[in-house]
Amino acid sequence: MQNLQEFLDWLSGIIWGPFVLIPLLFLTGLYLTFRLGGLQFVRLGAALNLGILRRRDPGSKGDISQFQALTTALAATVGTGNIVGVATAISIGGPGALFWMWVTGLLGMASKYAEAFLGVRYRTVDSAGERNGGPQYYLERGIRGPVGKVLGWSFTIFAVLASFGIGNMTQANSIAANVENSFHLPVWVTGVLLTVFTGIVLVGGIKSIGKVTAGFVPIMIVFYVAAALFILFVNIGQVPAAFGQIFHDAFTGTAAVGGFAGSLMIIAVQFGFARGIFSNESGMGSAAIAAAAAQTSHPVRQGLVSMTQTFIDTIIVVSMTGLVIVTTGTWKSVDPETGEQMSAALMTGEAFSNGLPGQWGHWVVTIGLVMFAFSTILGWSYYGERSLARIFGRRSVMPFRILFSLVVFVGATTQLSVVWSFSDVMNGLMAIPNLIGLLILSGLIARETRAYLKFDPKLRASDAEVREALRDDPGYREWQALEDEGSRDSAAPAQPSTTERE
Numbered sequence: 001m002q003n004l005q006e007f008l009d010w011l012s013g014i015i016w017g018p019f020v021l022i023p024l025l026f027l028t029g030l031y032l033t034f035r036l037g038g039l040q041f042v043r044l045g046a047a048l049n050l051g052i053l054r055r056r057d058p059g060s061k062g063d064i065s066q067f068q069a070l071t072t073a074l075a076a077t078v079g080t081g082n083i084v085g086v087a088t089a090i091s092i093g094g095p096g097a098l099f100w101m102w103v104t105g106l107l108g109m110a111s112k113y114a115e116a117f118l119g120v121r122y123r124t125v126d127s128a129g130e131r132n133g134g135p136q137y138y139l140e141r142g143i144r145g146p147v148g149k150v151l152g153w154s155f156t157i158f159a160v161l162a163s164f165g166i167g168n169m170t171q172a173n174s175i176a177a178n179v180e181n182s183f184h185l186p187v188w189v190t191g192v193l194l195t196v197f198t199g200i201v202l203v204g205g206i207k208s209i210g211k212v213t214a215g216f217v218p219i220m221i222v223f224y225v226a227a228a229l230f231i232l233f234v235n236i237g238q239v240p241a242a243f244g245q246i247f248h249d250a251f252t253g254t255a256a257v258g259g260f261a262g263s264l265m266i267i268a269v270q271f272g273f274a275r276g277i278f279s280n281e282s283g284m285g286s287a288a289i290a291a292a293a294a295q296t297s298h299p300v301r302q303g304l305v306s307m308t309q310t311f312i313d314t315i316i317v318v319s320m321t322g323l324v325i326v327t328t329g330t331w332k333s334v335d336p337e338t339g340e341q342m343s344a345a346l347m348t349g350e351a352f353s354n355g356l357p358g359q360w361g362h363w364v365v366t367i368g369l370v371m372f373a374f375s376t377i378l379g380w381s382y383y384g385e386r387s388l389a390r391i392f393g394r395r396s397v398m399p400f401r402i403l404f405s406l407v408v409f410v411g412a413t414t415q416l417s418v419v420w421s422f423s424d425v426m427n428g429l430m431a432i433p434n435l436i437g438l439l440i441l442s443g444l445i446a447r448e449t450r451a452y453l454k455f456d457p458k459l460r461a462s463d464a465e466v467r468e469a470l471r472d473d474p475g476y477r478e479w480q481a482l483e484d485e486g487s488r489d490s491a492a493p494a495q496p497s498t499t500e501r502e
Contacts, residue, residue: 001418008421015428025283028435029107032114035446039453040109043304044311046459051305059463061483062295063131066305068210069294071217073287073309075209076167076379077280078221078317079372080174083365086321087344089272090331095242096249098322100272105314108282112310114438114445117303118142119288120296121448121479126394130206133292134383135159135285135430136390139437142444151433155285158429159387165423167380168404169411171373173419176412182366191412194374199405202381205397206293209378220371221317227364228320231355235327242326280313284427285434289383297463298470299479300452304459321348328354377408448475 015021033040055067064072089097115135122141123133136159140152172194176187201212232239250272281287287306296302325331330351333342342350353361381404388396411419438445455461455469470476 005418005421008418008425012421012424012428015425015432021428021431024432024435025104025111026107028283028438029104029111032110032438032442032445033107035442036110036113036449039113039304039449040106040307040311043453043457043459044109044308046457047304047308048311050301050459051308057295057297057301057463060295060297063206063293064210064295065214066294066296066302068214069290069302070305070309071213072206072210072293072379072382073290073306074217074221074312074379075213075375076286076290076383077309077313077376078217079171079376080369081280082313082317082321082372083348083369084174084344086318087325087347089276090322090325091342091344091347093272094249095246095322095326095331096251097272098246098319098326099250101276101314101318101322104272104276104282105280105310105318108276108280108314109307109310111283111435111438112280112287113303113307114442115283115285115288115434116291116306117299117445117449118438118441119292120294120299120302121475122482123292124482126389128394131293132386132389134289134386135434135437136289136387137292138288138441139433142441143437147440148437151437154433155430156387156390158426158433159286159289160384160391162423162426162430163380163384163387164404164407165419165426167384168377168407169414169416169419170423171376171380172408172411173414173416175370175373178366178369182362187413188409191409194377194412195405195409197374198377198381198408199402201378202401202405206382209382210293213375213378216371217375220368220375221312223371224364224368225316225320227352227356227360227368228324231324231352232320232327234355238327238329239323242323245326246322276314276318280310280318281427282310283435283438284431286380286383286430289386290379297461297466298452298476300449301459303449324348324355325351330354444475448473451475 051066051070056065062069086098086101089101093100118138119133119135122138123131124137126132134155136152136156138152139155140148142148143151172191175194176190179185179190180187201208287309291302291306294302294305296305325347328351330342330347333347333350349362349365351361352365353359355361356364381401384404385397385400388400451473452470456466461469466476467480
């Protein structure tokens with residue numbers, strides 16, 4: 001196990017180092033931002049209005065509403081990365097790491113838009129009438145030949161493996177450990193409860209997950225952000241200085257406790273990018289799987305709704321955690337027991353404890369982490385299920401749901417240092433084929449995005465108006481043909497024969 005741990009740490013260092021994913025993530029996000037005309041900035045208001053206020057496209061095809069698709073993706077991304085991941089980045093890279101997390105968020109919005117657009121654009125309908133989409137489909141269907149097949153199947157395999165790591169065991173372990181620490185509940189009890197609740201939700205599939213996350217995710221985000229805003233209000237005098245330090249250290253590098261590890265700017269960049277992508281998953285392609293299930297009248301519309309997920313995750317939730325840690329000065333704290341820098345696992349809880357009276361701080365962080373991590377389990381179960389179904393077909397769905405629920409108990413009751421390293425590797429390996437595919441398909445994405453936004457820049461058109469306005473657009477006609485074909489195929493077994501009708 002020690003050798004495996006060392007190998008995974010070495011491999012993770014290469015994948016998340018300055019020569020592989022960091023430049024690939026940055027350059028892909030930057031390139032798509034230019035090709036799409038900075039739509040994450042100019043269309044953000046319309047996207048938030050459609051996804052959060054209006055919430056659905058009446059009359060359009062899909063399994064769940066646009067809002068439910070958004071909250072399912074948010075459920076998968078707003079997890080331990082928003083609490084522990086931010087603290088890890090700051091503890092190693094200093095406050096400047098938060099700036100680079102913002103960069104990954106802003107550029108990642110373009111990547112998130114592109115992959116969600118493609119998820120809907122190339123989605124299929126299975127024998128049960130449910131939509132299937134994501135990189136495992138659009139990489140192969142959009143990129144013809146062996147290149148597309150290799151990219152698509154690579155993503156599929158890595159996504160299945162990652163779902164049991166970052167989407168399951170690590171989240172359950174974080175919940176059990178924090179609940180035991182705060183409320184003295186044995187980890188096996190937490191494991192049993194998590195397994196039961198997970199199984200109950202997963203049996204109903206994406207419609208059940210969508211309903212749960214639509215009610216659960218907004219509450220957990222508002223709860224956590226409200227607590228953070230209270231702390232920032234109490235420490236309002238420190239907020240300007242905190243922003244100044246974040247921007248200054250982003251380009252100079254400052255160690256959290258004066259050591260060598262965080263003294264170089266590259267450390268802040270590396271951990272800002274690594275924890276940023278860990279938190280918002282932009283470029284990984286996972287959110288496109290949830291987007292593909294949405295009821296939408298055009299891929300552009302759902303792409304823009306899905307883009308807001310990264311804004312909410314990074315620009316709002318991650319910022320709250322990071323600013324609380326910096327404004328309260330906790331990033332410089334020393335563990336009184338060891339005399340060394342406070343661990344990332346304790347840092348966020350200590351920051352909230354410093355900002356809130358009594359034990360409220362630790363309770364807020366523990367409750368927030370439980371909600372964030374449990375929602376991540378639900379979201380990633382769907383990602384893993386759809387990826388496994390791509391390999392073995394619809395018959396694998398229910399066995400996967402049962403196995404996934406049982407593995408939650410294993411994660412809650414087991415030490416997982418190797419699983420954390422394994423998860424980092426799988427996340428990186430998922431992102432690489434997806435980012436390559438986004439670059440290859442960027443021309444199609446930009447062309448069809450311009451065609452739609454030229455007609456409906458404020459995303460207010462009805463399904464009938466979209467059909468009428470774009471009936472001669474080649475991309476829209478192709479998508480509609482695939483949608484209609486998929487609907488006919490899924491409904492075909494239930495149709496009476498010619499003889500029966502007669």
